Amino acid sequence: MEFDFTTLSASQRYKLLVSTIVPRPIAWVVSLDAAGKLNAAPFSFFNAFSQDPPVVCIGIGGRHPGDVKDTGNNIRVTGEFVVNLVSFANAEQMNITAIEFGPEVDELAEAGLTPIPSVRVKPPRIAESPVSMECERLMTIELGNERALVLGKVLLMHIRDDAVIDAAKCYIDTPKLDLIGRMHGRGFYTRTRDQFEMPRIPVEDWQLRNTD
Numbered sequence: 001m002e003f004d005f006t007t008l009s010a011s012q013r014y015k016l017l018v019s020t021i022v023p024r025p026i027a028w029v030v031s032l033d034a035a036g037k038l039n040a041a042p043f044s045f046f047n048a049f050s051q052d053p054p055v056v057c058i059g060i061g062g063r064h065p066g067d068v069k070d071t072g073n074n075i076r077v078t079g080e081f082v083v084n085l086v087s088f089a090n091a092e093q094m095n096i097t098a099i100e101f102g103p104e105v106d107e108l109a110e111a112g113l114t115p116i117p118s119v120r121v122k123p124p125r126i127a128e129s130p131v132s133m134e135c136e137r138l139m140t141i142e143l144g145n146e147r148a149l150v151l152g153k154v155l156l157m158h159i160r161d162d163a164v165i166d167a168a169k170c171y172i173d174t175p176k177l178d179l180i181g182r183m184h185g186r187g188f189y190t191r192t193r194d195q196f197e198m199p200r201i202p203v204e205d206w207q208l209r210n211t212d
């Protein structure tokens with residue numbers, strides 16, 4: 001069946017995109033407003049896009065015309081944020097931080113989470129998260145309709161000690177992080193436990209295989 005995106009409504013397009021592009025990692029973003037008030041929220045329009053420079057990107061929407069989400073507003077104003085990743089153990093608290101609170105509410109306090117000072121940026125990281133990335137805004141691409149793509153340059157990454165196999169070689173025990181991804185609809189998630197290994201094929205091996 002074909003779905004013509006040029007004739008669909010925004011909510012129909014949203015349904016098709018989020019029920020097919022899965023699983024999506026979740027950026028659990030901590031930011032501060034101009035007065036230093038804490039804010040946290042999850043975003044699954046998120047991924048890593050480059051290592052040199054090290055760039056992550058988050059798609060942040062608006063609530064309604066003229067009203068951007070607090071995270072988007074804070075990053076536009078301060079240029080700094082921390083992306084925390086979400087483990088299965090963090091899932092319920094992450095969900096609490098997604099409640100549409102007003103800007104006066106500190107979602108970390110509501111969810112009983114612990115902010116710890118960052119090294120390079122003003123917003124703190126979340127102590128309960130296994131991975132946190134301290135980021136500065138590289139650029140914001142305004143998409144219209146209060147939506148923006150925020151490109152962040154990663155300045156520093158924290159990884160929980162027990163998940164680091166060899167710090168010098170940057171070997172990480174990824175399964176131990178027990179990260180979750182967002183699936184379809186508003187409430188489905190997946191764990192990252194169902195893995196399989198498939199080595200890359202060197203071109204010489206491929207050519208040999210085909211001449212056998």
Ligand SMILES: Cc1cc2nc3c(=O)[nH]c(=O)nc-3n(C[C@H](O)[C@H](O)[C@H](O)COP(=O)(O)O)c2cc1C
Nearest residue numbers: 041042043044045059060061069070071098099100
């Ligand atoms: C798992 C999850 C992923 C989400 N992903 C996004 C997203 O990619 N973009 C977005 O604008 N809102 C997303 N939301 C909704 C925001 O988290 C929600 O609107 C939040 O209240 C925004 O908070 P803020 O106003 O403090 O920034 C997501 C919610 C959940 C639960």
